[in-house]
Amino acid sequence: MRYSGFRLFKEALTGHKGWAGQWRDPEPQDAYDYLIIGGGGHGLATAYYLAKEFGGARIAVLEKGWIGGGNVGRNTTIIRSNYLLDGNEPFYEFSLKLWENLEQDLNYNAMVSQRGILNLIHTDAQRDAARRRGNAMILNGSDAELLDVAGVRAMYPFLNFDNARFPIKGGLLHRRGGTVRHDAVAWGYARGADRRGVDIIQNCEVTGFRIEGGKVLGVETSRGYIGAVKVGVSVAGSSGRVMAKAGMRLPIESHVLQAFVSEGLKPIIPGVITYGAGHFYCSQSDKGGLVFGGDIDGYNSYAQRGNLPVVEDVVESGMSLIPALGRARLLRSWGGIMDMSMDGSPLIDKTHIDGLYFNGGWCYGGFKATPAAGYCFAHLLKTDRPHETAKAYRLDRFMTGHMIDEKGQGAQPNLH
Amino acid sequence: MIINHPLLGPRDAQEFTYLGDANLINRPDWQSENALQEFHDYLHLRDNPVGLHRELWFHEQGDRSWLVVTRDTTTHEITDVKLARDVARANRASEVIR
Numbered sequence: 338m339r340y341s342g343f344r345l346f347k348e349a350l351t352g353h354k355g356w357a358g359q360w361r362d363p364e365p366q367d368a369y370d371y372l373i374i375g376g377g378g379h380g381l382a383t384a385y386y387l388a389k390e391f392g393g394a395r396i397a398v399l400e401k402g403w404i405g406g407g408n409v410g411r412n413t414t415i416i417r418s419n420y421l422l423d424g425n426e427p428f429y430e431f432s433l434k435l436w437e438n439l440e441q442d443l444n445y446n447a448m449v450s451q452r453g454i455l456n457l458i459h460t461d462a463q464r465d466a467a468r469r470r471g472n473a474m475i476l477n478g479s480d481a482e483l484l485d486v487a488g489v490r491a492m493y494p495f496l497n498f499d500n501a502r503f504p505i506k507g508g509l510l511h512r513r514g515g516t517v518r519h520d521a522v523a524w525g526y527a528r529g530a531d532r533r534g535v536d537i538i539q540n541c542e543v544t545g546f547r548i549e550g551g552k553v554l555g556v557e558t559s560r561g562y563i564g565a566v567k568v569g570v571s572v573a574g575s576s577g578r579v580m581a582k583a584g585m586r587l588p589i590e591s592h593v594l595q596a597f598v599s600e601g602l603k604p605i606i607p608g609v610i611t612y613g614a615g616h617f618y619c620s621q622s623d624k625g626g627l628v629f630g631g632d633i634d635g636y637n638s639y640a641q642r643g644n645l646p647v648v649e650d651v652v653e654s655g656m657s658l659i660p661a662l663g664r665a666r667l668l669r670s671w672g673g674i675m676d677m678s679m680d681g682s683p684l685i686d687k688t689h690i691d692g693l694y695f696n697g698g699w700c701y702g703g704f705k706a707t708p709a710a711g712y713c714f715a716h717l718l719k720t721d722r723p724h725e726t727a728k729a730y731r732l733d734r735f736m737t738g739h740m741i742d743e744k745g746q747g748a749q750p751n752l753h
Numbered sequence: 754m755i756i757n758h759p760l761l762g763p764r765d766a767q768e769f770t771y772l773g774d775a776n777l778i779n780r781p782d783w784q785s786e787n788a789l790q791e792f793h794d795y796l797h798l799r800d801n802p803v804g805l806h807r808e809l810w811f812h813e814q815g816d817r818s819w820l821v822v823t824r825d826t827t828t829h830e831i832t833d834v835k836l837a838r839d840v841a842r843a844n845r846a847s848e849v850i851r
């Protein structure tokens with residue numbers, strides 16, 4: 338069923354009885370050409386682009402819970418293309434371009450809102466870094482504007498400009514960045530993939546791989562064995578434990594990142610604000626809640642909940658930037674499990690096992706990458722060659738020395 | 754989280770900094786035939802287990818000792834704490850026996 342204004346009007350007049358389910362609930366078949374493990378944003382996007390861009394094939398997505406119940410349902414919904422390094426910026430710019438066309442492409446309202454992202458500047462050195470980053474972004478086809486204090490003050494007069502430790506000296510504005518309704522991303526891709534014949538199989542946990550002679554033949558699941566020609570693993574947060582079933586160790590540790598939502602308020606923050614010096618970022622949801630977060634807790638975790646010292650740290654940072662935040666009640670907090678790679682950059686690559694492919698290590702940046710990660714992973718699965726914008730995301734880069742150290746802060750996950 | 758320091762008793766985890774997997778104690782031999790591969794694996798690859806995890810914590814704002822903490826990554830429950838020095842000595846002793 339295609340959604341349209343006419344359809345909505347018709348349903349409104351006939352008691353909304355004509356809306357059908359958005360995707361089927363099929364039984365798993367014996368074998369597929371492509372099996373995607375993980376029904377999150379990346380897995381569903383991969384299946385969608387495989388079916389759409391790279392020709393007809395038997396494709397299934399296996400999800401151990403329900404689709405969209407993992408990290409795509411527990412993030413802070415920000416999209417942006419403001420990276421610095423050559424290995425990264427073309428990829429995220431490709432992703433942002435796909436976001437810009439997402440709703441038309443999927444015929445689905447994902448509430449893509451390019452409300453602008455402002456990275457605050459607090460020192461002269463940060464201004465130099467911001468200028469360099471802005472130039473790198475522009476060279477790669479993205480957009481960036483350097484604002485002075487007056488420019489920032491005109492946008493956000495309520496910020497604490499005279500903070501003794503980190504006075505605000507300007508900002509780097511990325512107008513095309515913004516937010517997206519995260520659940521709708523999963524639902525839209527699921528619907529789009531389903532309409533192109535992809536089987537979305539929920540409540541189907543992968544319990545092992547069948548590998549013979551260095552080639553993957555299929556996967557063991559809680560709903561029986563399923564054969565496959567190619568298997569793509571896209572299970573951010575669980576990459577370590579799923580790939581361990583195939584006997585692989587990864588350059589990844591799983592950490593928890595907490596995020597927070599305040600009670601609903603009148604519109605005060607039109608865009609996204611990031612405060613690098615204090616490790617804090619904030620936007621306002623369409624329901625009015627202030628959505629914010631900071632650093633990871635800093636030690637291995639699969640708990641999907643954090644600990645209080647980081648709550649205190651994030652709220653302190655927020656208060657030092659937006660004093661008015663102290664008047665709002667904190668409504669809820671949650672922790673998502675991050676696939677922290679050793680250099681802070683992702684992996685999209687073939688493994689040494691024939692027919693087994695891996696997409697993961699997205700650290701805290703997986704949501705904004707969803708369309709491009711899906712597209713590039715689909716490209717790799719189909720052609721066995723990396724997509725032009727994802728060439729640097731190799732598994733062997735730690736051996737060859739081609740790390741992508743975007744933040745330049747160290748070689749272990751809790752530093753970057 | 755409270756880390757039960759073997760010498761100082763229960764201390765808040767806030768006093769510590771985290772390094773990672775306790776296997777980082779077992780540094781490869783730089784003269785081994787396969788040193789390049791071994792150091793790559795040692796530096797970058799991780800088991801990343803669900804459940805019990807042995808890990809290194811540094812008592813930075815305390816007595817500056819290194820501890821090997823056994824913690825459950827699904828519940829944050831800490832079941833065992835040892836001085837890293839003792840663990841390293843025990844490793845070395847078992848190597849001599851071998």
